Amino acid sequence: AKLAQDWGYDEVNINCGCPSERVQKGSFGACLMSEPALVADCIKAMRDAVDIPVTVKHRIGIDKIENYDFVRDFVGTVSEAGTNVFIVHTRNAWLKGLSPKENREIPPLKREFAYQLKKDFPELIFVINGVIQDLGQAEEQLKFVDGVMVGRAAYNTPWLLSDVDDRIYGDSHEPITREKVIEVMTEYLKTVGSDQRAVRAVCRHMHGLLTGLAGAKAWRRTLSDSAAIEHEGSNILNYAYAKAGWSDIERYWDADDDNFG
Known part of the structure; x- marks a missing residue:
């Protein structure tokens, strides 16, 4: 976190969402969702070291844990460490048996979990992630949460962001060509x-x-x-x-x- 701040980054994010077995061997990624107190300790240490925001990206559950209470309790514990921004990939992460690519496709999307998190923790900022392909879909999600993360769609079809300033932020200017x-x-x-x-x-x-x-x-x-x-x-x-x-x-x-x- 200190290096990220020294290099001029605006934010540092702790990854509690990646399901890769290689990542699990290093005890980070989605497996951290089973240890919310440890994540909270990490957040505290990182916030002590830097002035920039420390945020968390996570899934809604791991393996067969599919009840909403699991992610609600995770967010509640971690937020007590002082972070207020949560980026929610609204699928479970299956830690065994699925590749990272399959983990982006097979576990069902449950966007209602992110909506409920916003209702239960209105003081926190929730950014939704997962299969948002265009700005129309992003605008629809913004009715329920504070922000939208567009990942692979932005990479594979980057021009979809060419009018994001105008449509999302009301900042009209001549778009780049x-x-x-x-x-x-x-x-x-x-x-x-x-x-x-x-x-x-x-x-x-x-x-x-x-x-x-x-x-x-x-x-x-x-x-x-x-x-x-x-x-x-x-x-x-x-x-x-x-x-x-x-x-x-x-x-x-x-x-x-x-x-x-």
Whole structure:
């Protein structure tokens, strides 16, 4: 927590939600929900060390413990340590027999548990998480809780957040364009120079930029092409955008390299 504060982070969150067996071996993640007093002690120690908020992300139960009382008592105990923000993934975590991916899909969603937590602890802040795919769904959830966490949908379809300021916060301004994102990320790529591994890492995390648009498959394919990355270097995003049909490819074509592209 102290390192997070020193590095300039606004908040540090303790993970009581991950069901991975590897995580369990380190005694953190969802298995901590069975030890709320220990989590409270952790929160106290972290709050003593830093001035930034310490928050908790958790599930609604573990394994076959599916009664609401379990998560209610967990929140009640942990909140006494001084934390007031709880991010609730509204599924149980099955600690044995399911992979982390299956744990995001098989245990049923019980969003009503998060709604009830807000009713039972109105002074606390509850942020709901789990299969919220668009801003319409987020707006619906905000009728019952204080906030919404969008995880994989934001990663896989990042443009769904392009009008979040206007729709959720009433902050109207001209939205950023995909072209501007590419421009800014291209400037960043120039800073990593010839580090091909870094360029590939940036490309991998840009795959979702054109999701839902024509040419998205060509965009992803180009950003996954090691030869294209090696050839284009820091210009790879512009090149991929052109290959997807969204700008003039001749601007990014090396006329002296007839075998490439």
